[in-house]
Amino acid sequence: MIPLVSGLALLVLLIGLAVRREHPDVHIAFMLTAFGLDLALLGWIEVTRHPMARALAPTAPSVWLHAALSLAVVTGYLTMIGLGQRLWNGRPLSRSVHRHIGTLFLALRCVDWVTTFWV
Numbered sequence: 001m002i003p004l005v006s007g008l009a010l011l012v013l014l015i016g017l018a019v020r021r022e023h024p025d026v027h028i029a030f031m032l033t034a035f036g037l038d039l040a041l042l043g044w045i046e047v048t049r050h051p052m053a054r055a056l057a058p059t060a061p062s063v064w065l066h067a068a069l070s071l072a073v074v075t076g077y078l079t080m081i082g083l084g085q086r087l088w089n090g091r092p093l094s095r096s097v098h099r100h101i102g103t104l105f106l107a108l109r110c111v112d113w114v115t116t117f118w119v
Ligand code: HEM
Pocket: 017, 020, 021, 024, 027, 028, 031, 032, 076, 077, 080, 081, 082, 083, 084, 085, 087, 088, 095, 096, 098, 099, 102, 103, 105, 106
C-alpha cells in the first residue's frame, strides 16, 4: 500500500516534469498534487505506524534511512515550491537553480520510493 501510493506520487511528479515546457501551469498543478499526495501519505503513516517514535528508538538502519529521506523530501518540496514561485513570477535567474535542485530532488525522491519497500 505505501509503495503503491508513494509510487503514484512519483508518477505524478514525472508527468509534471514531462509537461513543464509546453504547459507550465499543468507542471505546477501536478507538482503540487504530488506534494499533497506525499503529505497525506506521511500523515497516514504517522497516525498508523508512529514512524517518528520508531526512528528515535533503537531500530533497523533501513527505517532510520527512510525516515531521514522522507524528511529531506518534504524540505525539498518546500524549496522547489519557493523556487518555482520565483520563476513563475518572472525571475529568470531562478531557472537554473530550479532545474538543478529539481533534478537532485527527483533523484532523492526516487531513492525514497525504493526505501518504502523496506519499512
Ligand atoms: C517538486 C517540485 C518541482 C520540480 C522537481 C520541478 C522541476 C522543474 C524542472 C526540472 C524544470 C525545467 C527547468 C529548465 O529546463 O530550465 C521546471 C520548470 C519550471 N517550473 Fe518547476 N518544478 C517543481 C515545482 C514547481 C512549482 C511548485 C512551480 C511554481 C509555483 C514551478 C514552476 C516552474 C516554471 C514556471 C518552470 C518553467 C517552465 C518553462 O517556461 O519552461 N515548478 N521545473
